[in-house]
Amino acid sequence: MSFRLNRFERGFTLIEASVSICVAMVMILGTLGFSYYSSLNAHKADTQNKAVRLAGLILDDWKSMGGIKTYNPAIRFTDQFTILESDVGPDGLPDLLGRYDVILDEANFYITLSYKEAVDDQPKALNIVVAWVEKESSWDSSDPRRFIKLTGYVANF
Numbered sequence: 001m002s003f004r005l006n007r008f009e010r011g012f013t014l015i016e017a018s019v020s021i022c023v024a025m026v027m028i029l030g031t032l033g034f035s036y037y038s039s040l041n042a043h044k045a046d047t048q049n050k051a052v053r054l055a056g057l058i059l060d061d062w063k064s065m066g067g068i069k070t071y072n073p074a075i076r077f078t079d080q081f082t083i084l085e086s087d088v089g090p091d092g093l094p095d096l097l098g099r100y101d102v103i104l105d106e107a108n109f110y111i112t113l114s115y116k117e118a119v120d121d122q123p124k125a126l127n128i129v130v131a132w133v134e135k136e137s138s139w140d141s142s143d144p145r146r147f148i149k150l151t152g153y154v155a156n157f
Helices: 014-064
Strands: 082-085 096-104 107-116 124-132 146-154
Touching: 014 096, 014 107, 014 124, 014 146
Parallel strands: none
Antiparallel strands: 082 096, 096 107, 107 124, 124 146
């Protein structure tokens, strides 16, 4: 019994197999790159959300105390997260109240509090700047990679 293959029934050539393997590898590497950058961007967004919540928390607490000049978040929030007075941090506006280092969920934030006194019938402005650096680097005031500025107002009656 003789078995004879048709010309079109021979299978794949080496070139066809190589091309299909290359296409599959490009698709796999693209998927891995997408997954990596998705998790990296999710981490950045999480850190930014923490910074916004931290700034809002401290600003609201300061406003609830009437925007006093002796406000110190290092005393007010010691049992909620690690906060220490510092000499480094983002630049604020005039009338600097203080600078603080905050460690919240393994993320380092640098906070500056400042205020602008009320003039005539205008309210007192309370300013907070929260900055953070990415990865495991330290604060460099000339290069804040990320920061958030919030301003709240307190009326003097």
